[in-house]
Amino acid sequence: MSNRLIQIRSNLPVVQDHSRQFADFTFVYPVISRRSRGLSIGINLNPDKVCNFDCVYCEVDRTVPGKVSRLDLNQMRDELKAMIHFVRDGGLAREPKFDELPPFITRNVKDIAFSGDGEPTLIHNFAECVQAVADVKHLESLAKTRIVLITDAAGLDKADVRRGLEIMDGHNGEVWGKLDAGTETYFELVNRTTVRFDRILNNLTEAARVRPIVIQSLFLKIRGEGMPPGELNAYCDRLNEIVRDGGRIKEVHAYTVARPTPEPFAVKLSAEELNALTEIIRQRTGLAVFAFD
Numbered sequence: 001m002s003n004r005l006i007q008i009r010s011n012l013p014v015v016q017d018h019s020r021q022f023a024d025f026t027f028v029y030p031v032i033s034r035r036s037r038g039l040s041i042g043i044n045l046n047p048d049k050v051c052n053f054d055c056v057y058c059e060v061d062r063t064v065p066g067k068v069s070r071l072d073l074n075q076m077r078d079e080l081k082a083m084i085h086f087v088r089d090g091g092l093a094r095e096p097k098f099d100e101l102p103p104f105i106t107r108n109v110k111d112i113a114f115s116g117d118g119e120p121t122l123i124h125n126f127a128e129c130v131q132a133v134a135d136v137k138h139l140e141s142l143a144k145t146r147i148v149l150i151t152d153a154a155g156l157d158k159a160d161v162r163r164g165l166e167i168m169d170g171h172n173g174e175v176w177g178k179l180d181a182g183t184e185t186y187f188e189l190v191n192r193t194t195v196r197f198d199r200i201l202n203n204l205t206e207a208a209r210v211r212p213i214v215i216q217s218l219f220l221k222i223r224g225e226g227m228p229p230g231e232l233n234a235y236c237d238r239l240n241e242i243v244r245d246g247g248r249i250k251e252v253h254a255y256t257v258a259r260p261t262p263e264p265f266a267v268k269l270s271a272e273e274l275n276a277l278t279e280i281i282r283q284r285t286g287l288a289v290f291a292f293d
């Protein structure tokens with residue numbers, strides 16, 4: 001990472017309470033994201049809050065139903081255009097909290113990210129959603145802006161999702177695939193899903209064979225215990241296996257819990273703990289690993 005990027009990252013407070021400032025938007029929201037290294041426009045493809053994982057650290061409150069139950073593609077497109085104009089015209093830079101940041105951050109859309117309240121690839125028309133974003137990006141001359149898919153990787157093998165990834169590939173796309181474990185047992189403990197760990201690993205490997213991907217890994221303490229050393233070894237082995245099998249890993253994003261989780265036994269690592277773990281991953285894999293505490 002260049003010094004320039006470190007400088008930008010160190011100046012970024014977390015601005016994520018977008019719901020108050022942008023109450024009229026249903027599917028689109030702005031976030032200053034350290035992992036995006038600037039302004040990210042998020043697209044929530046899961047207003048119904050549906051996910052095939054139930055991570056112990058998930059912050060989505062599923063006891064309260066979402067505002068709407070399904071995505072309206074036309075509305076999403078309109079909201080995205082409006083948000084881009086709002087950013088460009090300097091409107092976002094005048095919003096509370098965003099106004100504390102330099103304009104080169106708040107007026108520059110680093111990425112448009114499929115993220116939100118669930119798993120984006122669960123939507124039935126993922127490829128159509130990607131195409132809609134690619135069309136807006138083209139219309140607004142945002143060639144440098146990435147389209148990011150933040151995913152638990154369970155659906156990367158679906159035909160429609162693969163089509164969506166191909167569209168992303170042609171429009172500065174990037175896949176950020178979740179990998180929080182090295183073994184099936186720890187995977188079940190942290191991600192609490194019926195999806196098999198093998199499927200996640202295969203999907204990450206296959207996706208990474210076609211284009212370089214980012215691995216995003218959340219590390220935390222569960223009932224006072226960080227990731228055990230054997231598990232961390234296994235996690236590094238899984239990364240090395242993806243590379244051995246022809247996958248390209250652009251970066252690993254190691255991060256931790258940002259806010260208190262609904263599960264009181266799942267808590268964040270300290271910056272020192274996360275940095276120490278990041279160094280071990282770097283040494284055992286040789287990959288570019290970045291910590292975001």
Ligand code: SF4
Binds near residue numbers: 051052053054117
């Ligand atoms: S994959 Fe994401 S949305 Fe789904 S449970 Fe985990 S953290 Fe929550």
